[in-house]
Amino acid sequence: AQSxxxxxxxxxxxxxxxxxxKCTYSVSGNPYLFxxxxxxxxGLQFLLKYITGDNLVKGSYGFEAEFNKSQTSFHLxxxxxxxxxxxxxFCAVRDGSSNTGKLIFGQGTTLQVKP
Amino acid sequence: xxGVSQTPSNKVTExxxxxxxxxxxISGHTALYWYRQSLGQGPEFLIYFxxxxxxxxxxxxxxxxxxxxxxxxxxxxxxxxxxxxxxxxYLCASSAGLLTDTQYFxxxxxxxxx
Numbered sequence: 001a002q003s004x005x006x007x008x009x010x011x012x013x014x015x016x017x018x019x020x021x022k023c024t025y026s027v028s029g030n031p032y033l034f035x036x037x038x039x040x041x042x043g044l045q046f047l048l049k050y051i052t053g054d055n056l057v058k059g060s061y062g063f064e065a066e067f068n069k070s071q072t073s074f075h076l077x078x079x080x081x082x083x084x085x086x087x088x089x090f091c092a093v094r095d096g097s098s099n100t101g102k103l104i105f106g107q108g109t110t111l112q113v114k115p
Numbered sequence: 116x117x118g119v120s121q122t123p124s125n126k127v128t129e130x131x132x133x134x135x136x137x138x139x140x141i142s143g144h145t146a147l148y149w150y151r152q153s154l155g156q157g158p159e160f161l162i163y164f165x166x167x168x169x170x171x172x173x174x175x176x177x178x179x180x181x182x183x184x185x186x187x188x189x190x191x192x193x194x195x196x197x198x199x200x201x202x203x204x205y206l207c208a209s210s211a212g213l214l215t216d217t218q219y220f221x222x223x224x225x226x227x228x229x
Contacts, residue, residue: 004157032215043119043206044158044220051215090157094214100171101146101214105157 002027004093006106013081013113021076021089021109029097033074035065038088038108047089050074051096061085081113117141119221121207127227128197136192136224140209147190148208148218149182158206164190165212197228 003026013019025031032051036044048059055067065076074091088110092103120139128134140147146165150158160174164184175181179197184190194201204225208218 034217036220043222044208046217046219049217092157096214099214100173101148101163101165101210101218102160102171102174103148103150103158103218104160105150107155107157 002104004106006109010110019081023091025093027095029095032094032096034092036090121221138190138207144209145212146210150206152204
């Protein structure tokens with residue numbers, strides 16, 4: 001069965017410092033991995049995805065993520081955090097070997113960036 | 116261009132009533148998805164349409180939930196005999212059609228069952 005784990009409920013960083021939001025996954029086939037961000041009372045906004053190719057994926061707003069097959073991880077990173085990055089972040093996985101587009105989401109990690 | 120839109124934004128109903136939630140996908144997107152997000156949780160998959168047909172309805176929790184997409188564009192999620200446990204934010208997403216394509220989400224409909 002597919003699953004996603006986001007081990008931290010909340011991550012706190014100071015503005016200007018690097019940030020990491022962790023994600024590990026489990027799928028039986030090839031993983032397709034996604035990061036979304038959710039601001040209060042808003043829908044999910046797409047940040048980036050890994051389908052195939054280069055393990056380092058760059059996305060919106062300066063975010064990037066690294067696919068690590070051996071550790072089954074897809075951690076989200078940003079070199080310098082902004083206060084406006086404070087939001088709820090979701091990692092999601094799809095089994096690339098299946099014929100359904102359904103995404104399995106993690107529980108979410110709240111990122112708090114302090115000035 | 117316009118994104119995914121959902122109506123209503125909020126719906127309050129009484130236990131036992133019937134509700135319909137509407138989703139307008141991005142123009143030209145052939146794939147459409149419904150998810151449900153309970154407080155403090157990640158979105159949970161309900162159903163996936165490719166065109167007019169439900170390609171995967173494995174996430175529908177029981178037979179009180181039903182969704183249609185008769186013309187391959189707008190979709191309606193229908194919930195019969197609502198229960199308090201159905202209270203959640205119902206999210207709709209659409210994508211261009213390939214399973215590798217990004218799903219773009221609407222703002223959601225917050226359903227409250229009293």
